[in-house]
Structures are given as C-alpha cells and as structure tokens.
Amino acid sequence: xxxxxxxxxxxxxxxxxxxxxxxxxxxxxxxxxxxxxxxxxxxxxxxxxxxxxxxxxxxxxxxxxxxxxxxxxxxxxxxxxxxxxxxxxxxxxxxxxxxxxxxxxxxxxxxxxxxxxxxxxxxxxxxxxxxxxxxxxxxxxxxxxxxxxxxxxxxxxxxxxxxxxxxxxxxxxxxxxxxxxxxxxxxxxxxxxxxxxxxxxxxxxxxxxxxxxxxxxxxxxxxxxxxxxxxxxxxxxxxxxxxxxxxxxxxxxx
Ligand SMILES: N[C@@H](CCC(=O)NCCCC(=O)O)C(=O)O
Numbered sequence: 001x002x003x004x005x006x007x008x009x010x011x012x013x014x015x016x017x018x019x020x021x022x023x024x025x026x027x028x029x030x031x032x033x034x035x036x037x038x039x040x041x042x043x044x045x046x047x048x049x050x051x052x053x054x055x056x057x058x059x060x061x062x063x064x065x066x067x068x069x070x071x072x073x074x075x076x077x078x079x080x081x082x083x084x085x086x087x088x089x090x091x092x093x094x095x096x097x098x099x100x101x102x103x104x105x106x107x108x109x110x111x112x113x114x115x116x117x118x119x120x121x122x123x124x125x126x127x128x129x130x131x132x133x134x135x136x137x138x139x140x141x142x143x144x145x146x147x148x149x150x151x152x153x154x155x156x157x158x159x160x161x162x163x164x165x166x167x168x169x170x171x172x173x174x175x176x177x178x179x180x181x182x183x184x185x186x187x188x189x190x191x192x193x194x195x196x197x198x199x200x201x202x203x204x205x206x207x208x209x210x211x212x213x214x215x216x217x218x219x220x221x222x223x224x225x226x227x228x229x230x231x232x233x234x235x236x237x238x239x240x241x242x243x244x245x246x247x248x249x250x251x252x253x254x
Pocket of ligand 1: 070
C-alpha cells in the first residue's frame with residue numbers, strides 16, 4: 001500500500017459484545033481493500049447524521065458496503081415485518097441508505113456486497129424477497145452449516161455474466177464460480193439498475209447502476225473472501241481500487 005492509497009469508507013454494523021454496542025466491520029472486507037484494492041479502509045460508525053456523511057464523502061475516494069447476517073428492515077421497501085425478516089440493524093439501514101444515495105450522486109466509486117447489494121436495490125426503490133430457498137424452482141443460497149469459514153465461503157455455484165456488461169469488462173463474459181451465504185434476494189429490481197449476472201435459478205447475482213458517473217456495482221456473493229487467491233474475486237477488488245484512485249485524481253485536478 002503506498003502513501004497515496006485511496007481512502008475507502010466502510011459503513012459499520014452495530015453489534016453488542018461485552019455489554020457495549022460496537023460499530024464494526026468484518027476484517028475480510030478490510031483486508032481485501034488493503035491488499036487487493038490497494039486502499040486504506042475507514043470504518044464509518046452508524047451514528048453519523050446526513051451532514052456528517054457529507055464530511056466523510058468529501059474525504060473518501062470510494063465506498064464499500066459489506067455483507068451482514070442482518071436484513072434490511074422490510075418497511076424500507078413497503079412490506080410488513082415478520083419473524084422471517086429478522087434480525088434487523090436499523091442504525092446500519094439508515095447509514096447505508098444515505099451513504100449509497102450520496103455516493104451515487106457524487107460519482108464516488110461504490111462496491112456493494114451481499115447485504116450491501118440488497119441495500120443498493122432498496123435505496124434505489126427496489127424490493128427484496130425473503131427465504132428464497134422456499135420458492136418453487138429456487139436453489140438454496142444459504143451458507144453451508146460448517147464450523148470452518150473456508151467451507152462456508154467455498155465457491156459453489158456458477159453465475160452467468162451479462163455479455164458486454166460492466167461486470168464482464170472486469171471478469172470476462174464466461175461463467176464465474178461464486179460462494180453463496182444469503183436467504184434474501186432482489187425481488188423487484190430498482191429502476192436504474194441493470195442486471196450484470198444471474199444464478200442458474202434466475203436469482204439476480206450482480207447489478208450495476210445504469211447511469212452511474214463511475215464504478216457502481218452490487219454483488220450478491222463474496223469476492224472479498226477469496227480476493228487473495230481467486231482471479232475473478234481479485235479482479236473485482238483491483239478494478240474497484242483503480243476506480244477509487246482515478247476518482248481521487250480527478251477530484252484533486254478540479
Ligand atoms: N442478510 C441477508 C444478507 C446476507 C449477507 O450479507 N450475508 C453475509 C453473512 C455471511 C455469514 O453468514 O457469515 C440475507 O440473508 O440475504
């Protein structure tokens with residue numbers, strides 16, 4: 001990592017450990033930013049208001065929205081909450097909704113992974129389906145039950161990449177093997193999102209923001225986990241890092 005490495009904002013989850021509320025992000029995303037994107041990750045606590053987010057976005061060169069076991073509160077896409085939608089993290093919902101919309105307005109490069117991909121769809125007006133493994137014809141996209149993280153994050157199904165799309169410029173037109181740790185998925189695709197990849201059962205696995213000013217990609221899988229060893233995962237993080245550096249250089253030249 002060089003001294004001119006781009007700063008990349010990572011919105012925090014809120015969790016309670018040892019009687020304290022923590023604002024935290026998993027180290028796999030932070031390591032992939034540092035090692036494959038060549039960036040410096042900065043965790044943004046889910047405490048900041050919209051004005052403070054502008055202060056953050058004035059300084060950062062990219063935004064990475066992580067996965068999480070919690071789900072977007074369904075009231076954000078017009079659905080009444082049930083036990084099947086839990087667990088929730090409303091503070092994260094507020095943070096990521098504002099951060100995603102503001103990053104897109106500014107043209108700040110955005111990489112949104114798993115819950116982040118779902119949050120991107122909801123922030124732009126789309127909706128989510130829950131417990132998709134119970135739907136006729138759908139695969140079971142949930143994590144395998146295994147004590148080892150390498151087994152839970154193992155690559156286990158292909159996605160077909162939209163030929164000529166933005167993801168294809170990064171990973172190529174051929175199928176890509178991905179991991180899968182989710183029980184929700186995009187239901188109604190937000191206006192303004194383009195599908196970039198699908199699973200064999202039709203699940204939307206990747207999207208881009210059609211009129212984005214720069215890099216703006218959502219992925220239902222977890223390239224961060226294998227960014228050190230899987231060529232497609234690494235290419236996604238390298239491309240994101242290059243977009244962040246280009247954004248920083250354009251802003252500095254203004
Ligand atoms: N909660 C959503 C989002 C899934 C997600 O981001 N998973 C990452 C968690 C990884 C883990 O289980 O360790 C859904 O379930 O669809």
